Amino acid sequence: MEWFTPWFSAPGYELSRLVLQRALAVVYLVAFLSAATQFRPLLGEHGLLPATAFVRRVPFRASPSLFHWRCDDRVTGACAWAGVVLSAAVVAGAADAVPLWASMVMWALLWFLYLSFVNVGQIFYSFGWESLLLEAGFLAVFLGNAETSPPVLTLWLMRWLLFRVEFGAGLIKWRGDACWRDLTCLYYHHETQPMPGPLSWFFHHLPKPLHRVEVAANHVAQLIVPFGLFFPQPVASIAAGLIIVTQLWLVLSGNFSWLNWLTIVLAFAAVDLSPLAGTPALDPAPLWFGVVVCAACLLVAVLSYWPARNLVSRTQQMNRSFNSLHLVNTYGAFGSVTRVRQEIVLEGTDEERLTPETVWHEYEFKGKPGDVRRLPRQFAPYHLRLDWQMWFAALSPAYTRGWFEPLLERLLVNDRATLRLLRTNPFPQQPPTHVRALLYRYRFTTREERRRTGAWWHRTFVREYLPPVRVTGQYGGRSW
Structure with a gap:
């Protein structure tokens, strides 16, 4: 030897x-x-x-x-x-x-x-x-x-x-x-x-x-x-x-x-x-x-x-596995950088009949931005998988295929396992009658805004991402 x-x-x-x-x-x-x-x-x-x-x-x-x-x-x-x-x-x-x-x-x-x-x-x-x-x-x-x-x-x-x-x-x-x-x-x-x-x-x-x-x-x-x-x-x-x-x-x-x-x-x-x-x-x-x-x-x-x-290659791919055992892969991140941050905010209400005066309550996630006064937390190296997918979902509805509709269905029945993925549940006693998704633009506050308001984020409503849905699975008369 x-x-x-x-x-x-x-x-x-x-x-x-x-x-x-x-x-x-x-x-x-x-x-x-x-x-x-x-x-x-x-x-x-x-x-x-x-x-x-x-x-x-x-x-x-x-x-x-x-x-x-x-x-x-x-x-x-x-x-x-x-x-x-x-x-x-x-x-x-x-x-x-x-x-x-x-x-x-x-x-x-x-x-x-x-x-x-x-x-x-x-x-x-x-x-x-x-x-x-x-x-x-x-x-x-x-x-x-x-x-x-x-x-x-x-x-x-x-x-x-x-x-x-x-x-x-x-x-x-x-x-x-x-x-x-x-x-x-x-x-x-x-x-x-x-x-x-x-x-x-x-x-x-x-x-x-x-x-x-x-x-x-x-x-x-x-x-x-x-x-x-x-x-x-x-x-x-x-x-x-x-x-x-x-x-x-x-x-x-x-x-x-x-x-x-x-x-x-x-x-x-x-x-x-x-x-x-x-x-x-x-x-x-x-x-x-x-x-x-x-x-x-x-x-x-x-x-x-x-x-x-x-x-x-001029057409370099990032994060690609060439075999099912994930051996000898290619890596990379952020080949493109998003200029504007958008966030999906999920809300629910316990009112049976929806009106312009309906009161909606937000669900808070553990990691992704929500409450503008909440300082972002450190979670890495732990990986919050749902929070990350919500970021992609805000970029395009194409990223929601297969899992977003079931997420709303779980919220409508207060599914305990799903709720453990979230930071807060605004309906601890009874599940909501409706849930919806809104899209907001988020940006960091300026130093002056931070001193004046105490907020880390400023957000502006963009549009309704998904109209209210009931436990029946019907989305306000509109298809998914």
């Missing part, structure tokens, strides 16, 4: 691997917790888009998932909580306390459990960070544990993944909206992003020259810095450090689920922390493990053809 160890192992990266694996397990924990608390009302047997109907019409080979075997609320709930327990065990060090093969089995179980949710999650699991977690989780199977030195091939695959995340995001911006090229996108983005955070109002009110500096720095961080990941140390560590800093800036400015946090985690594959921990003497990697890692590397190399071709 002496000939095998020097080129296969990466001594000095043990602490980097430890940080990477434990932090990745934390992301898994958050993802499974999100599934445990949201999957049933969104995709359960009586959810907005029941996964049971999905698995009946989509074959296993097109969407591999445990739930093709059985897809009821008891099974999906048990799998979600099993994922929470297993990821918590890995965070606590269980994967380093067992033999190497058992550690790989634990990581593989996490990956396949979460793949099972993503592959039946339809529109609610269609975001790029789902595929990113699956791809990173798959590579983690081949990182080894405390028994062996980190495999250098797997660390390079992690860097290749990080490169695609950053460089792909940079290219989609440069090729997309003109405001990225004239450095003006952040005049709007902090205000119009899907779910602003508690500091987004303050970021929005930074001087415009600083906004232009932010955009320029983003181009450097995503189009130039990622190449440094493939250079010798200390250049690779410096490049990873710059990526971490820019991602922390994004964490402060908005809520993007675990996208930014997972990108930070991946950066540790390029960080040499040996000056902090030294280089412990570990046993050589078993030959069988080396063979498995080489096979995984070959698989990733073959599958990289499609995302690499996508990167150089």
